[in-house]
Amino acid sequence: xxxxxxxxxxxxxxxxxxxxxxxxxxxxxxxxxxxxxxxxxxxxxxxxxxxxxxxxxxxxxxxxxxxxxxxxxxxxxxxxxxxxxxxxxxxxxxxxxxxxxxxxxxxxxxxxxxxxxxxxxxxxxxxxxxxxxxxxxxxxxxxxxxxxxxxxxxxxxxxxxxxxxxxxxxxxxxxxxxxxxxxxxxxxxxxxxxxxxxxxxxxxxxxxxxxxxxxxxxxxxxxxxxxxxxxxxxxxxxxxxxxxxxxxxxxxxxxxxxxxxxxxxxxxxxxxxxxxxxxxxxxxxxxxxxxxxxxxxxxxxxxxxxxxxxxxxxxxxxxxxxxxxxxxxxxxxxxxxxxxxxxxxxxxxxxxxxxxxxxxxxxxxxxxxxxxxxxxxxxxxxxxxxxxxxxxxxxxxxxxxxxxxxxxxxxxxxxxxxxxxxxxxxxxxxxxxxxxx
Amino acid sequence: xxxxxxxxxxxxxxxxxxxxxxxxxxxxxxxxxxxxxxxxxxxxxxxxxxxxxxxxxxxxxxxxxxxxxxxxxxxxxxxxxxxxxxxxxxxxxxxxxxxxxxxxxxxxxxxxxxxxxxxxxxxxxxxxxxxxxxxxxxxxxxxxxxxxxxxxxxxxxxxxxxxxxxxxxxxxxxxxxxxxxxxxxxxxxxxxxxxxxxxxxxxxxxxxxxxxxxxxxxxxxxxxxxxxxxxxxxxxxxxxxxxxxxxxxxxxxxxxxxxxxxxxxxxxxxxxxxxxxxxxxxxxxxxxxxxxxxxxxxxxxxxxxxxxxxxxxxxxxxxxxxxxxxxxxxxxxxxxxxxxxxxxxxxxxxxxxxxxxxxxxxxxxxxxxxxxxxxxxxxxxxxxxxxxxxxxxxxxxxxxxxxxxxxxxxxxxxxxxxxxxxxxxxxxxxxxxxxxxxxxxxxxxxxxxxxxxxxxxxxxxxxxxxxxxxxxxxxxxxxxxxxxxxxxxxxxxxxxxxxxxxxxxxxxxxxxxxxxxxxxxxxxxxxxxxxxxxxxxxxxxx
Numbered sequence: 001x002x003x004x005x006x007x008x009x010x011x012x013x014x015x016x017x018x019x020x021x022x023x024x025x026x027x028x029x030x031x032x033x034x035x036x037x038x039x040x041x042x043x044x045x046x047x048x049x050x051x052x053x054x055x056x057x058x059x060x061x062x063x064x065x066x067x068x069x070x071x072x073x074x075x076x077x078x079x080x081x082x083x084x085x086x087x088x089x090x091x092x093x094x095x096x097x098x099x100x101x102x103x104x105x106x107x108x109x110x111x112x113x114x115x116x117x118x119x120x121x122x123x124x125x126x127x128x129x130x131x132x133x134x135x136x137x138x139x140x141x142x143x144x145x146x147x148x149x150x151x152x153x154x155x156x157x158x159x160x161x162x163x164x165x166x167x168x169x170x171x172x173x174x175x176x177x178x179x180x181x182x183x184x185x186x187x188x189x190x191x192x193x194x195x196x197x198x199x200x201x202x203x204x205x206x207x208x209x210x211x212x213x214x215x216x217x218x219x220x221x222x223x224x225x226x227x228x229x230x231x232x233x234x235x236x237x238x239x240x241x242x243x244x245x246x247x248x249x250x251x252x253x254x255x256x257x258x259x260x261x262x263x264x265x266x267x268x269x270x271x272x273x274x275x276x277x278x279x280x281x282x283x284x285x286x287x288x289x290x291x292x293x294x295x296x297x298x299x300x301x302x303x304x305x306x307x308x309x310x311x312x313x314x315x316x317x318x319x320x321x322x323x324x325x326x327x328x329x330x331x332x333x334x335x336x337x338x339x340x341x342x343x344x345x346x347x348x349x350x351x352x353x354x355x356x357x358x359x360x361x362x363x364x365x366x367x368x369x370x371x372x373x374x375x376x377x378x379x380x381x382x383x384x385x386x387x388x389x390x391x392x393x394x395x396x397x398x399x400x401x402x403x404x405x406x407x408x409x410x411x412x413x414x415x416x417x418x419x420x421x422x423x424x425x426x427x428x429x430x431x432x433x434x435x436x437x
Numbered sequence: 438x439x440x441x442x443x444x445x446x447x448x449x450x451x452x453x454x455x456x457x458x459x460x461x462x463x464x465x466x467x468x469x470x471x472x473x474x475x476x477x478x479x480x481x482x483x484x485x486x487x488x489x490x491x492x493x494x495x496x497x498x499x500x501x502x503x504x505x506x507x508x509x510x511x512x513x514x515x516x517x518x519x520x521x522x523x524x525x526x527x528x529x530x531x532x533x534x535x536x537x538x539x540x541x542x543x544x545x546x547x548x549x550x551x552x553x554x555x556x557x558x559x560x561x562x563x564x565x566x567x568x569x570x571x572x573x574x575x576x577x578x579x580x581x582x583x584x585x586x587x588x589x590x591x592x593x594x595x596x597x598x599x600x601x602x603x604x605x606x607x608x609x610x611x612x613x614x615x616x617x618x619x620x621x622x623x624x625x626x627x628x629x630x631x632x633x634x635x636x637x638x639x640x641x642x643x644x645x646x647x648x649x650x651x652x653x654x655x656x657x658x659x660x661x662x663x664x665x666x667x668x669x670x671x672x673x674x675x676x677x678x679x680x681x682x683x684x685x686x687x688x689x690x691x692x693x694x695x696x697x698x699x700x701x702x703x704x705x706x707x708x709x710x711x712x713x714x715x716x717x718x719x720x721x722x723x724x725x726x727x728x729x730x731x732x733x734x735x736x737x738x739x740x741x742x743x744x745x746x747x748x749x750x751x752x753x754x755x756x757x758x759x760x761x762x763x764x765x766x767x768x769x770x771x772x773x774x775x776x777x778x779x780x781x782x783x784x785x786x787x788x789x790x791x792x793x794x795x796x797x798x799x800x801x802x803x804x805x806x807x808x809x810x811x812x813x814x815x816x817x818x819x820x821x822x823x824x825x826x827x828x829x830x831x832x833x834x835x836x837x838x839x840x841x842x843x844x845x846x847x848x849x850x851x852x853x854x855x856x857x858x859x860x861x862x863x864x865x866x867x868x869x870x871x872x873x874x875x876x877x878x879x880x881x882x883x884x885x886x887x888x889x890x891x892x893x894x895x896x897x898x899x900x901x902x903x904x905x906x907x908x909x910x911x912x913x914x915x916x917x918x919x920x921x922x923x924x925x926x927x928x929x930x931x932x933x934x935x936x937x938x939x940x941x942x943x944x945x946x947x948x949x950x951x952x953x954x955x956x957x958x959x960x961x962x963x964x965x966x967x968x969x970x971x972x973x974x975x976x977x978x979x
Contacts, residue, residue: 066497072584077972079918082497101501104494106591107915107922108598109886109904121867123877124851125767128866134769134851136861 063102081105083425194245202244209243217241256295257348257381259288260334263316264355266304266325273388276423277354278317280386284352284432297347299337303330305360309337327359327396331372344379351380352435357387357394357417369396370403377405377412384435387417438476438487441469441527445536448749452540455743460822461548466522471529477516478502484722485516485526488569490714491576492590515539519550519725520564534753535760538744545739549732552826555724557609564721571714578707586711592922593690593712597719598885601687602727605720608687618657621647623675624664632674689902689923690716692890698897699928712926726883730830734778737765738821741779770851770864772881780846781833782821788837789820834878840871848874886911888933899930906936906962913937920969931969934979936962 070082081104128134194204218224218235261281265274288296300316301309304323307330310316334351338344359365376383387394397417400406405413416434418427441449449469456463472480482498483489517525525543527536550556579586617625629635629643646663650656664671686692694712699705725732741761744750750757767776788794792812801807824833842848852867868874887905894901900923904911916933924931939961964979 063500066493066500069493069584069587076584076588078588078921101503102497103501104497105915106494106594107918108595109888109919110598110912110915111884111886111907111909112912113909121850121852121873121877122770123772123874123881124770124849124864124866125847126769126849126866127847128849130866130869133863133865134849135864136856136859137853137864 066102192247192249194247196246196248198244198246200239200242200244202246204245206243206245210241213241213243214238257288257292257350258297258299258343259285260299260301260337260349260351261285261316262301262303262307262330262334262351262353262355264304264325264327264330264353265302265319266323266356266358268325268356268358272420272423273354273356276388276420276428277386280428280431281352281354283429284384284436287432287436288350292348301330301333303327303333305329307333309333324360325355325358326362326365327353327355328365328368328372331369331376335372335375338379348381349379350382350384351376352384352386354386354388355396357389357396359394359396359399361395361399366399366402369399373400373403373405373413377409380412382411382436383413385413385415386431386435387415388423389417389419391419393417438470438472438526441471445469445533448533448537449540452537452544452743452747455747456541456544456548456739459739459743460818461544461739463544463547463551464522467547468522468524470524470526472526473529475503477526477528480516480526485518486520486565486568488565488572489718490568490572490590493587494591494594515543517543517546517550518565519556519559519721520566521562523547523550524565534749534757537747537749538740538757538760541743541747542736542740545736546732548739549728549735549825553724553728553731554827555606555728555829558605559721559724562721568718571718574710575714578711582707588925589708589711590715592925593715594719595919595922596689597715599689599888600716600719600723601691602720602723604687619679620661620675621657623678624661624671627678628668628671628674633668686890688716689888689890690719693923693926697927699926705928708926727829727831729883730774730778730781731825731828731833732778733775734780734782735825737775737779738782741765767846767848772878777878780842781837782824784842784845785824785837786817786821790814790817792816794820830882831879834875834882838871838875838878843869843871843874850874850877891934894932897929899932900927902931902933904933904935910937910962911935916967917969917974920967920974921972924969924972933967933969935965935967937965939963 066082070080073080083103124134126134197206197209214235214237215224215230217238221236223234223236224230263269263274263277263281269277285296285298298313299309300311300313301307302316302319303326305326310319330353338349343349359369373383385396385400387397389397394417397415400415406415414435416431418431440446446469449467453463453465453467479499479502480487481502482495489495515525515527517523525547527539531539551560575586575590625640625644629640635643647656647660650659652659686695690712694700694709694716700709744757765773765776765779767773767780790813791810792798792814793810795812798807798810801810828836848869849866850868850870850873851864853862853864856863884907886909887907888902889905891901891903902923916935920931920933966977966979968975968977
């Protein structure tokens, strides 16, 4: 039974800042001020029980606060615990959807489940006899990707989130800002679009904004309250609340940078090395996106013993396990594309290559690598090679060192090598620092 | 989040009446809330208790869950929390017939919470209210101590899975006054077995000697007068033990609360209530995780049985068939606790109904006779009510998963093998034996490691933990941080003895047969000791 007697007394409205000893966000305070303080008759069972469930928005920390806390941990002498990673839902043709989320593990003493799994097998059901095959799982082919990854050029969701990761990487993980973004000039064009908003008149009614404005006005008028459903017939609608979109002149930026991502997808890259490379490339891409304020184009190249360009990140991420490895083929393809499309004139060019470094040293492979790398260094802003080694120095590392280019052009080419076992998130970010600083 | 409307509440009340008629027992008051999917993602890290104390890890999980929801939107149907009154949450867009089916499911859960003996310690608790009080306590302390409160929560939670849940339950059944005196306890449990290392028959003889002394009031002194002559060193050993003895505790967390030198200091006393909150919360959820299969099975058994007799099924038969089979079908590959649990209840009901849980039946050897054996006892229902009262997942699987169960439900154990010709991994039927299926089920049950405090080696400067090895090592990556937490709560050196695999050189690089398990060599184990001192971890092979 609900009775509403509004015996409104003129108490100081700011007194309710502390409600149930919990901080109430400003927005709620304003609402409470306008809807009047509750009196003894307006409180009902539901209101009382509802106190059990403080709005989760009040207690939830934002990502920034969580990361700040994580940095504080280090000062207190405890290891950091929050990892920022992308969740990926690759959809062919539609562009990959990516969401940036934090993750953490609560470490406890747990049994390691991996040890016994082999012996007991999986549960299942069916009427087959012992020994019969009930299904097959392909291990070759184009659809075996799992884990982290990043969407291709299209898909707004992806880009805005990648930008967000880039910001976090730069600010929280103290990745350096680019000192000089190159001398290539960005061209500015103009276009007309329905992006500005105007009250009362305009070309197209923006329904969403109008509705928000109407609700806002009605809250101020006290016609909408938190706990009762909104009845649209009770709403007062004023012409001033109509929001329209109008045409306006917008600056249209052209991309300033092109990033080539090169990935070794030879047989030996299966599993962890691929995950690590893709994860790192995604983070580098995010960082560049932030540095160039979204004006970055991407090109994806896969190679085994020959190189091919693939159209989107989905294919880049999901193609797996082909033949042997000839690194020079990929470098050659990059040079060819840059030359053919005359990219060097208009763009800052970044090239990042991820491999396990097991290059087949055919007779002329060293000469080719040396030549192609020199070619790349003539126009690139930064060429970064990541080698996920199996322990010892790899043949690619040896070749690159032998060329002496690392010492000659430390500002243009960087090489970072670490093993699969070392590849923690921290190490991957450390690797990015090495490649880009 | 709002209460369900009157119309839906009426459906709920009808469901309650029918469920009671069928024999389910639960308290009258229940609260039902409608929540949006977004609210569900926010509630799930707090195990659906909205009043659980705030903790930043939950916030991380909420942000994570919201991200996942953006990519993979889904509709969680319902969730129930074990409290007084029982509270359940529903999706905001379920049709009536679905709500009714779900209500039966929920009511069976509530019946299970309020009758299964593993939940005995929670029977009188308004957990939601208790949690609210705890939440306020922690919020208040956070105001005074800041982030150090969160470290205390974090490190207490680091060991909240190895709580003495069964010891707590046992204490309920066997109160303190019935326990052995300290002297007897030490004599039988430590002195005879640990130091003299008596053989079982010698030990039993000694026990018999104690029991045969007729006068109960004099029993102990008479008994020990003989011990005095036989083992003169006993008195000295017992005294020494008393000096060393710490406060009795049921698990590591309680041991720290009672004995940690750091917590004894005045300036650290504020940490103790937080540790109690974490421990009590952990204990509260302990029975749920140990009865997952039974609880879901019981709820599925009843929603199916009761909804089939409900008028709302009319014209929704196909919808319901899809809804029900999504929840209770045995998957081709993998495990479904709803399906396994429901099958177990139906199997036991059938056994009891036909009188197969008897010696007579066990004596029947002929296959056909076994198949058609039916005494028509009418005791099926009684048997499953007993099952829901007195069993846990472990005991029910250990008792009832036999060849007949496996055959009736067409259960299989699957294996994987590489087929190099086709370039595929084949999934094949590895076994149809009950023995294998049972061990697979038991293997997949929740079972935290058994880690005890070695009181011989523990003193004020060192806490010595010993992991009782049960064929599975601990997750290596987590050891350091967990021990770091114990060191923080203990305020001194921590050692852990555990068993680990001896790493062997593999003849092929691990990626050679991508995803294919290597040859099943017999693993070799070694005992190792980790030491955490001044936030540095070290490891030695024993």
